[in-house]
Amino acid sequence: MINATFFHAGCPVCVAAEQQFAQALDPARYAVEVVHLGQDSSRVAEAESVGVQSVPALVIDGQAFHINFGAPLSALK
């Protein structure tokens, strides 16, 4: 299984992306974890370490992809 982590902050942009994106990945190949950085700010450092600069973002196999723009990571610390 390939690990995929969807980082978001509960904003409308994030929720739309989560519903269309995170849930669209092939469950036979991807283990998807959804992390709400607004509620779990202890994981902001983890997001930063893989290159996440804003949310919503989807990290697939260690590679960060920013989807549209909801909020900068700095707003979640």
Added chain:
Amino acid sequence: MINATFFHAGCPVCVAAEQQFAQALDPARYAVEVVHLGQDSSRVAEAESVGVQSVPALVIDGQAFHINFGAPLSALK
């Protein structure tokens, strides 16, 4: 099946996104079409009509999601 269209322009940002994203969608639920706007500029208007402003972008069920940033659509006309 839900239609998903991945618009790109062949740039490195686009190719990485295509490999990780377009191919990650669940094939049991999504019919994915990949459109190279650099080679097929006749479809730029179609991309614009669903809200695409830059590539790479993935349109799922009529909703546009911009992934990172490769090139503005205006550069492909």
